[in-house]
Amino acid sequence: MKVLVIGGGAREHALCRSLSLDPDVTALHCAPGNAGTAEVATPHPVDALDGAAVAALAADELGLTGADLVIVGPEAPLVAGVADAVRERGIPVFGPSAEAAELEGSKAFAKDVMAAAGVPTARSYVCTTAEEIDEALDAFGAPYVVKDDGLAAGKGVVVTGDLAAAREHALACGRVVIEEFLDGPEVSLFAVTDGETVVPLQPAQDFKRAYDGDEGPNTGGMGAYSPLPWADPKLVDEVQATVLQPTVDELRRRGTPFSGLLYAGLAITSRGVRVIEFNARFGDPETQAVLARLKTPLAGLLRAAATGQLATFPPLRWSDGAAVTVVIASQGYPASPRTGDPVEGLEAVAEQDAPEAYVLHAGTRLDEAGRVLSAGGRVLSVTATGADLAQARERAYQAVGRISLAGSHHRGDIAQRAAEAAE
Ligand code: AMP
Ligand code: GLY
Numbered sequence: 164m165k166v167l168v169i170g171g172g173a174r175e176h177a178l179c180r181s182l183s184l185d186p187d188v189t190a191l192h193c194a195p196g197n198a199g200t201a202e203v204a205t206p207h208p209v210d211a212l213d214g215a216a217v218a219a220l221a222a223d224e225l226g227l228t229g230a231d232l233v234i235v236g237p238e239a240p241l242v243a244g245v246a247d248a249v250r251e252r253g254i255p256v257f258g259p260s261a262e263a264a265e266l267e268g269s270k271a272f273a274k275d276v277m278a279a280a281g282v283p284t285a286r287s288y289v290c291t292t293a294e295e296i297d298e299a300l301d302a303f304g305a306p307y308v309v310k311d312d313g314l315a316a317g318k319g320v321v322v323t324g325d326l327a328a329a330r331e332h333a334l335a336c337g338r339v340v341i342e343e344f345l346d347g348p349e350v351s352l353f354a355v356t357d358g359e360t361v362v363p364l365q366p367a368q369d370f371k372r373a374y375d376g377d378e379g380p381n382t383g384g385m386g387a388y389s390p391l392p393w394a395d396p397k398l399v400d401e402v403q404a405t406v407l408q409p410t411v412d413e414l415r416r417r418g419t420p421f422s423g424l425l426y427a428g429l430a431i432t433s434r435g436v437r438v439i440e441f442n443a444r445f446g447d448p449e450t451q452a453v454l455a456r457l458k459t460p461l462a463g464l465l466r467a468a469a470t471g472q473l474a475t476f477p478p479l480r481w482s483d484g485a486a487v488t489v490v491i492a493s494q495g496y497p498a499s500p501r502t503g504d505p506v507e508g509l510e511a512v513a514e515q516d517a518p519e520a521y522v523l524h525a526g527t528r529l530d531e532a533g534r535v536l537s538a539g540g541r542v543l544s545v546t547a548t549g550a551d552l553a554q555a556r557e558r559a560y561q562a563v564g565r566i567s568l569a570g571s572h573h574r575g576d577i578a579q580r581a582a583e584a585a586e
Contacts (some may be wrong), residue, residue, distance in 0.1 A: 164518075166461050168204065169211050169245065170236030171197045173490075173525035173544035174447035177454050178234060179204045180523065185460040192225060197359035197534045199524025211240045213246030222252040230254055232466045235423075238444050242268040242314060244421070245428070253320070255469035258444050258492060263414055265420040267443040270310050270319075270340040277438060280363050280413035284407050284438040287342035296333045299305040299341035300326060308345075320381065344428035345437050350391065350450045351586035352399065352406045352427045355464060359419030360473035361407045362398050362464075365456060366391050367480055368581070382497045383541060386577030387449040388487045389456055392585040398436070402427060406438055423470055448488045451523055451546045455486035484548055487555040487578045489563050491543040493526070494570025498541035501570060506585070508566040509535060520547035520562040534586045537568055545579060552582035 164187050174197040180489075182188050183203040193204035197209060207224075218238070220568050221230040233249045235258035244261035258264075263271045271289045276282075282454070285308070288314040296308045300307055307329035311319030321332040333339045353364040367389040373379035395401075406427050414421040426442035454461065458480040493500035502517045512522050523546055527537015545563045549555035552569055556578050563573060 164188050164231040164466065165192075165225055166462055167192045167194065167219055167225060167230040167233045168196075168200070168236060169194055169233065170196045170239055171200065171211070172237065172447055173446050173523045173541065174461050175236045176200050176449045176523040176525070177544070177546070178236065178445070180521075181454045185387075185462045186313065187460060187461050190225070191494060192230070193521070193523060194220060197524045197538070198527040199522070201529070209236065212243050212245065213470065214240075214243065214245040217245050218248040218252045221249050221254050221417040221540075232257065232462060232469060234258065234465055235249045236444060238264065238267050238360065238442065240425075241443050242482060255466055257423055257465040257469045259323075259421045259423040260419065262419040263423075264443040266410075266414070266421065266425075266441045268314055269312055270440070271312050271338065273441050276410060278318045280409040282409055283436060284440055285342040285345050287340050290333065290339050290341055291337070293334060296330065296339065296341065300329055300333070303341065303343050305430040308342045309333045309336070310340040310342065311336040312340060314487045318487050318541045319442070326407065345432050346437060347430045347432040348396070349439065350394065350429045350431060351387075351446050352402050352407075353445060353449070353453060354403070354425045354427070355468045356407075356411050356422060357473040358411065358415055359471070361403060361411050361425070362473055362476065362479065363403050363407060364453050364479070365389050366394060366399060366450050367446075368429055369446065370385050370448050370574060370577055371436045375574050382499055384446070384448045384493070385490045385492065385574045386488055387452045388485065388555070388578035389449070389452040390485060391581065392449040393430075393581060398431075402429065402436060405436065409443070415475040422471075434545050441481055447525075448490055448544050451488040451544045452486040455546055455548050456484065457483045458482055480573060484544060485549045485552040487552065487559045488544050488546045488561050489573055489577050490525070490541050491545065491563065491566060491568060491571050493537050493539070493568070493571045495574070496540035496572070502537050502539065504537045504569045505533040506537060506542065506568050507567065512562045516547070516558065516562045519549065520545065520558045521564070522546075522562065542571065556582055
């Protein structure tokens with residue numbers, strides 16, 4: 164199978180790594196990729212947001228018969244219709260249509276789908292005027308949760324006890340969703356779907372705040388782990404029945420079936436599970452931890468979703484062990500990341516820690532001399548597996564300790580509480 168992955172973050176490196184270990188994959192390509200994907204996948208300097216260019220790459224340039232599977236990683240190309248452009252060329256694509264990706268692209272749309280499907284989520288108002296904003300903030304009280312309706316690259320959500328700050332963000336958004344505050348631990352649950360059948364993956368937890376102890380600003384995610392020893396063993400079945408399947412059924416009923424990866428961001432509140440948000444793609448960095456434990460070859464699973472054949476796909480196989488991912492971020496991330504610094508120590512990890520620990524690249528590039536330089540806010544996702552979370556943590560942090568990047572920061576407490584509680 165010839166596979167093309169679109170995107171260039173650590174999630175795409177994790178996808179490429181798993182695909183490179185799949186015996187059914189005969190050729191692997193990535194556009195645009197990064198310095199890490201280039202180790203396992205042929206790079207192509209194509210703009211991920213350009214549907215025509217991606218479709219042409221998939222159909223015409225990847226050998227005589229084109230790609231057998233295209234996987235679109237990030238949300239922006241999905242919302243821009245890149246999966247549609249590929250599908251129109253008759254190529255199986257893992258990733259929803261632009262219409263179905265509105266589940267992530269518009270929070271108001273997601274709320275509407277959830278209301279129609281009876282999916283439990285925070286009560287909310289969609290507001291467009293200052294009067295509506297003030298009424299909604301007053302109705303819910305503090306802490307205030309204010310969400311830009313559209314895609315905002317992780318900067319759209321403000322959760323604050325400060326009414327003036329909540330109001331300021333809401334007024335800057337245009338269309339805004341103001342909702343009830345949900346208390347309780349968060350879980351990321353991913354499901355692979357062909358628009359009809361829903362196959363949940365194992366749950367993971369993300370660490371959104373920049374610094375230890377959940378301090379500091381919100382980020383794209385500073386680390387993740389899987390499994391969740393503290394979670395109810397029935398959680399996945401419950402979310403499948405009350406969230407994932409009803410959402411997929413509702414989108415199919417509307418004539419805009421969702422095929423690809425449905426990501427449910429959940430809060431486990433005292434009153435039950437509630438959806439915080441949907442995403443239309445694999446989460447980053449949770450994917451790094453989840454795929455580290457998936458034993459079922461990835462290409463066949465994603466192709467079955469892309470071709471509507473999940474109903475007959477065999478049950479997924481998972482390792483019994485654990486996986487932990489620690490993100491190394493640039494100086495100044497998330498506010499103003501510094502780029503262009505050399506990354507040292509990658510060979511040491513490859514020589515001394517592999518295969519249990521390995522480095523996935525996010526914002527990296529190669530300079531003319533072939534050195535790896537930082538090229539974004541989140542630079543590396545150091546991932547490790549182990550018999551349990553404690554061992555996976557130890558290995559991940561040992562590998563992190565071998566890497567140097569001037570001014571970088573990472574959290575020291577990824578999976579710490581879960582590992583201690585499991586002992
Ligand atoms: P989102 O971009 O929707 O994932 O929101 C980013 C983060 O804001 C989430 O991971 C939560 O930590 C927090 N958040 C979003 N919505 C709520 C809510 N209704 N109650 C509490 N926290 C929330
Ligand atoms: N880790 C959060 C996200 O991928 O949106």
